[in-house]
Amino acid sequence: MLSQRVKNLTPYVPGEQPQDRQYLKLNTNENPYPPTPKIEGFIKEFNIEKLRLYPDPLANNLREKIAQRYMVGKENVFVGNGSDEVLSFAFYAFFDSSMGKLLFPNFTYSFYPVYCDFYSIDYDKVPLNTDFSVNINGFLNGEKSCGIIFPNPNAPTGILLSIDDLNNLLERYPKDRVVIIDEAYIDFGGQSAVSLIVRYKNLLVIRTFSKSMSLAGLRLGFAIGDKKLIETLFAVKDSFNSYPIDMLALKIGEIAIEDEDYYRSTTEKIINNRSKLSDELEKIGWEVLPSQANFIFTKKHGVTGQKVYETLKNKGVLVRYFNIEGIKDFVRITIGTKEQLGILLKEVQKCFSGK
Numbered sequence: 001m002l003s004q005r006v007k008n009l010t011p012y013v014p015g016e017q018p019q020d021r022q023y024l025k026l027n028t029n030e031n032p033y034p035p036t037p038k039i040e041g042f043i044k045e046f047n048i049e050k051l052r053l054y055p056d057p058l059a060n061n062l063r064e065k066i067a068q069r070y071m072v073g074k075e076n077v078f079v080g081n082g083s084d085e086v087l088s089f090a091f092y093a094f095f096d097s098s099m100g101k102l103l104f105p106n107f108t109y110s111f112y113p114v115y116c117d118f119y120s121i122d123y124d125k126v127p128l129n130t131d132f133s134v135n136i137n138g139f140l141n142g143e144k145s146c147g148i149i150f151p152n153p154n155a156p157t158g159i160l161l162s163i164d165d166l167n168n169l170l171e172r173y174p175k176d177r178v179v180i181i182d183e184a185y186i187d188f189g190g191q192s193a194v195s196l197i198v199r200y201k202n203l204l205v206i207r208t209f210s211k212s213m214s215l216a217g218l219r220l221g222f223a224i225g226d227k228k229l230i231e232t233l234f235a236v237k238d239s240f241n242s243y244p245i246d247m248l249a250l251k252i253g254e255i256a257i258e259d260e261d262y263y264r265s266t267t268e269k270i271i272n273n274r275s276k277l278s279d280e281l282e283k284i285g286w287e288v289l290p291s292q293a294n295f296i297f298t299k300k301h302g303v304t305g306q307k308v309y310e311t312l313k314n315k316g317v318l319v320r321y322f323n324i325e326g327i328k329d330f331v332r333i334t335i336g337t338k339e340q341l342g343i344l345l346k347e348v349q350k351c352f353s354g355k
């Protein structure tokens with residue numbers, strides 16, 4: 001009854017969303033601040049009669065607004081149902097084992113190997129440097145690869161590569177293979193690689209509305225790259241689903257992308273909260289990796305990540321740990337509001353002081 005393909009799948013496991021009680025959720029890198037208040041008026045006034053019609057399969061208006069915001073052409077923009085979907089299309093479109101293996105860091109977004117299995121793409125994991133930063137030389141040495149993908153800043157470490165590092169990588173990498181930079185968390189302190197797409201036609205930058213724009217529930221993501229890459233993504237999308245983005249999401253996306261001032265202010269709050277949380281944890285003996293994302297990756301000597309996770313869960317605070325050799329001692333904590341982080345810190349101090 002089941003296909004061989006489906007028998008071999010190992011699906012991605014998202015951060016838990018338990019319903020048994022109310023938790024302080026610091027486990028899935030959601031934004032603690034609401035999306036732009038301008039969305040409310042639109043939803044209240046939306047004429048539901050319009051839902052009879054299919055949405056624009058080319059997402060023209062939203063792509064135009066994204067293009068204006070990032071100073072590229074509309075032909076350089078693709079939008080999808082969350083950046084996970086954009087990533088999935090991109091894996092299908094650009095990575096092919098007959099050209100070599102796909103490369104990504106050994107500790108990174110755990111959806112990447114899942115897409116590889118789904119599309120039968122061979123891959124190699126490139127070890128991070130000892131300070132947990134992404135090792136660019138590791139992508140360039142060794143056998144020819146069919147492409148490279150990594151988040152910048154990386155997840156779950158939060159560590160950022162500079163534009164100089166990215167330039168260095170793109171300059172040295174073969175121009176007939178695609179490099180994807182997944183910028184899900186770039187707004188929290190990094191410099192985007194979007195400006196490099198003109199020079200490197202093999203660079204695809206993928207972004208999301210889920211993090212800095214507080215719209216994880218809406219499911220919108222986009223890619224920016226050379227026209228040919230974007231056309232290929234459309235060909236993949238149109239072989240799978242003509243209308244992955246509904247009419248409401250398209251319009252809400254337009255409203256969100258235009259309200260830069262609002263998102264700048266919420267992002268600044270998150271950056272401040274991150275630096276305060278990091279300082280406070282370091283003061284009580286925790287090691288915190290230098291993060292430019294809306295989360296930190298931290299550990300306390302002598303306590304496993306699992307122990308920290310379980311203890312805090314018992315206290316009603318959810319964080320995330322990864323049962324993977326090499327990062328088992330860490331937990332990833334999403335940056336919440338000042339009040340939320342106050343609660344977290346109180347519990348951390350109570351439960352782990354002196355251990």
Ligand code: PMP
Pocket residue numbers: 081082083084085109151155182184207208209210216220221
């Ligand atoms: N890339 C990275 C590195 C992520 O951490 C996430 C969030 N899980 C995504 C992409 C996907 O985000 P979304 O599908 O909500 O746009």
